[in-house]
Amino acid sequence: xxxxxxxxxxxxxxxxxxxxxxxxxxxxxxxxxxxxxxxxxxxxxxxxxxxxxxxxxxxxxxxxxxxxxxxxxxxxxxxxxxxxxxxxxxxxxxxxxxxxxxxxxxxxxxxxxxxxxxxxxxxxxxxxxxxxxxxxxxxxxxxxxxxxxxxxxxxxxxxxxxxxxxxxxxxxxxxxxxxxxxxxxxxxxxxxxxxxxxxxxxxxxxxxxxxxxxxxxxxxxxxxxxxxxxxxxxxxxxxxxxxxxxxxxxxxxxxxxxxxxxxxxxxxxxxxxxxxxxxxxxxxxxxxxxxxxxxxxxxxxxxxxxxxxxxxxxxxxxxxxxxxxxxxxxxxxxxxxxxxxxxxxxxxxxxxxxxxxxxxxxxxxxxxxxxxxxxxxxxxxxxxxxxxxxxxxxxxxxxxxxxxxxxxxxxxxxxxxxxxxxxxxxxxxxxxxxxxxxxxxxxxxxxxxxxxxxxxxxxxxxxxxxxxxxxxxxxxxxxxxxxxxxxxxxxxxxxxxxxxxxxxxxxxxxxxxxxxxxxxxxxxxxxxxxxxxxxxxxxxxxxxxxxxxxxxxxxxxxxxxxxxxxxxxxxxxxxxxxxxxxxxxxxxxxxxxxxxxxx
Amino acid sequence: xxxxxxxxxxxxxxxxxxxxxxxxxxxxxxxxxxxxxxxxxxxxxxxxxxxxxxxxxxxxxxxxxxxxxxxxxxxxxxxxxxxxxxxxxxxxxxxxxxxxxxxxxxxxxxxxxxxxxxxxxxxxxxxxxxxxxxxxxxxxxxxxxxxxxxxxxxxxxxxxxxxxxxxxxxxxxxxxxxxxxxxxxxxxxxxxxxxxxxxxxxxxxxxxxxxxxxxxxxxxxxxxxxxxxxxxxxxxxxxxxxxxxxxxxxxxxxxxxxxxxxxxxxxxxxxxxxxxxxxxxxxxxxxxxxxxxxxxx
Numbered sequence: 082x083x084x085x086x087x088x089x090x091x092x093x094x095x096x097x098x099x100x101x102x103x104x105x106x107x108x109x110x111x112x113x114x115x116x117x118x119x120x121x122x123x124x125x126x127x128x129x130x131x132x133x134x135x136x137x138x139x140x141x142x143x144x145x146x147x148x149x150x151x152x153x154x155x156x157x158x159x160x161x162x163x164x165x166x167x168x169x170x171x172x173x174x175x176x177x178x179x180x181x182x183x184x185x186x187x188x189x190x191x192x193x194x195x196x197x198x199x200x201x202x203x204x205x206x207x208x209x210x211x212x213x214x215x216x217x218x219x220x221x222x223x224x225x226x227x228x229x230x231x232x233x234x235x236x237x238x239x240x241x242x243x244x245x246x247x248x249x250x251x252x253x254x255x256x257x258x259x260x261x262x263x264x265x266x267x268x269x270x271x272x273x274x275x276x277x278x279x280x281x282x283x284x285x286x287x288x289x290x291x292x293x294x295x296x297x298x299x300x301x302x303x304x305x306x307x308x309x310x311x312x313x314x315x316x317x318x319x320x321x322x323x324x325x326x327x328x329x330x331x332x333x334x335x336x337x338x339x340x341x342x343x344x345x346x347x348x349x350x351x352x353x354x355x356x357x358x359x360x361x362x363x364x365x366x367x368x369x370x371x372x373x374x375x376x377x378x379x380x381x382x383x384x385x386x387x388x389x390x391x392x393x394x395x396x397x398x399x400x401x402x403x404x405x406x407x408x409x410x411x412x413x414x415x416x417x418x419x420x421x422x423x424x425x426x427x428x429x430x431x432x433x434x435x436x437x438x439x440x441x442x443x444x445x446x447x448x449x450x451x452x453x454x455x456x457x458x459x460x461x462x463x464x465x466x467x468x469x470x471x472x473x474x475x476x477x478x479x480x481x482x483x484x485x486x487x488x489x490x491x492x493x494x495x496x497x498x499x500x501x502x503x504x505x506x507x508x509x510x511x512x513x514x515x516x517x518x519x520x521x522x523x524x525x526x527x528x529x530x531x532x533x534x535x536x537x538x539x540x541x542x543x544x545x546x547x548x549x550x551x552x553x554x555x556x557x558x559x560x561x562x563x564x565x566x567x568x569x570x571x572x573x574x575x576x577x578x579x580x581x582x583x584x585x586x587x588x589x590x591x592x593x594x595x596x597x598x599x600x601x602x603x604x605x606x607x608x609x610x611x612x613x614x615x616x617x618x619x620x621x622x623x624x625x626x627x628x629x630x631x632x633x634x635x636x637x638x639x640x641x642x643x644x645x646x647x648x649x650x651x652x653x654x655x656x657x658x659x660x661x662x663x664x665x666x667x668x669x670x671x672x673x674x675x676x677x678x679x680x
Numbered sequence: 681x682x683x684x685x686x687x688x689x690x691x692x693x694x695x696x697x698x699x700x701x702x703x704x705x706x707x708x709x710x711x712x713x714x715x716x717x718x719x720x721x722x723x724x725x726x727x728x729x730x731x732x733x734x735x736x737x738x739x740x741x742x743x744x745x746x747x748x749x750x751x752x753x754x755x756x757x758x759x760x761x762x763x764x765x766x767x768x769x770x771x772x773x774x775x776x777x778x779x780x781x782x783x784x785x786x787x788x789x790x791x792x793x794x795x796x797x798x799x800x801x802x803x804x805x806x807x808x809x810x811x812x813x814x815x816x817x818x819x820x821x822x823x824x825x826x827x828x829x830x831x832x833x834x835x836x837x838x839x840x841x842x843x844x845x846x847x848x849x850x851x852x853x854x855x856x857x858x859x860x861x862x863x864x865x866x867x868x869x870x871x872x873x874x875x876x877x878x879x880x881x882x883x884x885x886x887x888x889x890x891x892x893x894x895x896x897x898x899x900x901x902x903x904x905x906x907x908x909x910x911x912x913x914x915x916x917x918x919x920x921x922x923x924x925x926x927x928x929x930x931x932x933x934x935x936x937x938x939x940x941x942x943x944x945x946x947x948x949x950x951x952x953x954x955x956x957x958x959x960x961x962x963x964x965x966x967x968x969x970x971x972x973x974x975x976x977x
Binding site: 493494496498502505506509510514518519532577 | 863864865867868869870871872873874882883886887889
């Protein structure tokens with residue numbers, strides 16, 4: 082391997098004041114032209130590590146010890162003025178959200194020029210102008226003066242992120258840190274941005290650290306992958322090995338939590354949640370959630386040790402873990418066709434819009450009893466508007482929606498009580514859908530008060546029942562939402578829907594705000610509930626592979642039209658629509674990542 | 681606790697804790713403690729003062745504007761009444777009027793603010809434009825017009841100050857409620873058909889409480905100021921009786937000879953407004969999470 086462009090050694094970052102570890106014992110190096118994927122769930126410390134490479138720590142955190150060497154320089158030793166000169170010139174950063182990282186008041190040309198001027202790149206203005214043109218071509222954007230006069234808001238999300246990349250690569254840095262730059266982009270846009278990153282890094286010999294929560298994305302992009310858990314790297318190796326012969330229990334569980342595009346499998350989540358700084362055990366941090374845990378695991382933190390060529394793992398039983406085939410979810414039983422039965426929910430010629438703009442065009446759809454229909458589409462395709470129209474939360478729609486033959490009023494308030502009870506809606510963001518001022522008991526029991534079908538003394542019992550049904554305990558009833566993790570909150574939201582004893586459950590992107598292992602657990606739960614309670618479900622998502630794990634039929638939406646509708650296997654394996662096919666080919670998946678790695 | 685709150689993202693910091701917890705963390709701040717102490721001292725003077733006063737409010741105890749009258753601690757005022765006794769007796773009316781006016785303004789303002797934020801239609805425009813009309817005039821002007829027309833009885837003063845406080849509270853409430861109204865838990869309540877009034881009171885109102893607590897203390901400060909100013913201008917409920925605002929007006933001519941008749945009521949009003957201001961600021965800081973580290977340490 083070539084001499085590494087950046088060497089991180091035993092990096093330790095602590096909470097200011099208390100001194101609890103946020104990140105500890107993180108060491109890795111990246112060769113020029115190499116992309117290292119840094120994977121972890123929220124709170125694992127991956128972004129903290131990414132920022133530390135630039136010598137920066139967020140408010141409340143302090144870099145305690147360790148070194149970050151780029152060539153002969155230790156970034157952490159520099160004073161702030163020198164560090165400032167380094168940033169953008171030698172090491173640069175691409176933030177997650179380009180919309181908030183670009184200055185909305187400056188034209189993009191000005192912002193690009195600013196970077197070059199700050200670092201005195203090029204001899205004169207003409208030099209810099211030429212460099213800007215070159216950069217724009219490299220990130221596949223027009224290099225015309227007219228385009229450079231645009232303000233950030235005049236560009237699409239993908240274009241904005243390309244500008245972010247152009248700024249980061251502008252001074253030809255040796256190292257670049259990318260912090261989830263494609264989160265929030267549509268799959269097609271994401272695929273293009275990822276290609277750009279890979280090409281640029283390879284062409285200019287830039288060492289890239291790609292921070293992400295998405296194993297599939299990292300798998301398609303990175304040559305090596307480091308997995309973080311509770312502030313430490315727990316496994317580090319070539320991406321092909323990491324996915325096929327992962328040797329840490331956490332990595333293995335993470336992989337089975339990822340929905341697969343081919344061969345639908347039940348997802349397996351990880352019970353419990355990662356410990357936060359200050360409450361981490363002295364032994365292995367994953368031990369409380371680990372199926373392989375033995376007494377020695379609790380004794381002390383295992384060291385990161387090699388298990389194969391350039392493959393390190395932090396687990397005392399790594400050999401056994403590696404030898405065992407990863408746990409897999411069972412195949413999802415395929416139901417026969419449910420055509421002949423009267424549909425629970427039926428949409429005929431539904432149009433909807435906002436004021437004069439129509440976002441849904443002539444939607445016809447039926448959901449059979451006990452069926453889960455997935456509604457897939459990119460952002461802006463109208464899928465959420467459709468879901469909200471069914472729930473009576475979007476009034477500006479026309480056309481007929483019937484529930485068991487009864488037409489539904491546009492607004493929920495105008496619908497009879499029985500219909501309001503039968504159709505329940507679970508919102509995308511569990512951080513917004515629970516009132517922070519009310520206890521879980523008040524939140525979950527609210528429908529009972531409205532529908533008034535349960536006596537006062539029964540309420541507590543019913544709430545406890547529902548909480549247990551969604552795998553929480555009755556003890557949660559007295560807590561407030563902000564004392565719960567994202568996954569727990571989403572379970573509470575599901576409990577609130579289930580307490581109504583609905584026959585239709587509409588799930589609007591219910592897992593998009595959650596980590597993969599939590600997503601898997603929620604999908605697992607919804608699948609069980611749907612089967613056990615005989616629910617009909619409309620599962621709205623932008624995540625195509627996820628459809629495999631839960632739905633029987635899938636409807637693909639694009640620009641307010643349903644472009645394809647059919648059985649999950651049929652649509653995902655042999656799409657008849659061009660749009661669906663493109664969506665499928667752009668979706669990053671582990672299988673594809675493995676094939677490319679193998680070849 | 682401070683540890684976790686720092687590390688965990690902005691999510692936790694912005695999450696509005698239940699009001700009890702908010703008040704507890706506000707009380708841990710030095711500024712809130714000082715503010716509360718000031719307010720309590722002035723309240724004690726206003727409520728217990730009349731019992732401790734050595735003389736009646738209208739007893740003549742010596743020559744006017746004298747500093748050396750036996751039995752008159754702070755001397756006599758412009759017509760020979762005991763300054764100390766009038767000071768002790770003069771706070772209660774102003775405090776009660778200010779409290780009642782603020783309460784009225786808060787209740788009306790919160791109602792208007794919540795309704796306009798939630799209605800999202802023509803009602804919003806009509807009500808808020810009406811509020812803007814009231815806001816266009818200085819508070820003291822409108823109060824003066826009302827009192828000059830109807831006469832300075834307690835009800836008029838409370839109504840005049842309360843109604844002019846209303847639009848300011850309404851603005852703040854509406855501003856705080858607007859983002860709350862858009863959140864999904866409100867939609868969740870609508871989807872199962874929770875009555876509108878219930879949504880306003882139990883879903884939205886608790887989430888705008890912290891800015892409103894700050895606003896309440898600020899409005900109380902202003903109400904005290906306006907009512908004292910009205911008394912200074914001669915609009916009091918009982919022209920002869922002791923009243924801090926009136927005392928300032930009666931005695932400011934003799935300020936150089938006998939300062940106490942002005943200094944005592946001015947100091948009391950100033951300390952009271954500073955006190956309520958500090959309490960409000962403490963609540964605001966606790967709600968925003970500023971001073972969190974020092975406050976919790």
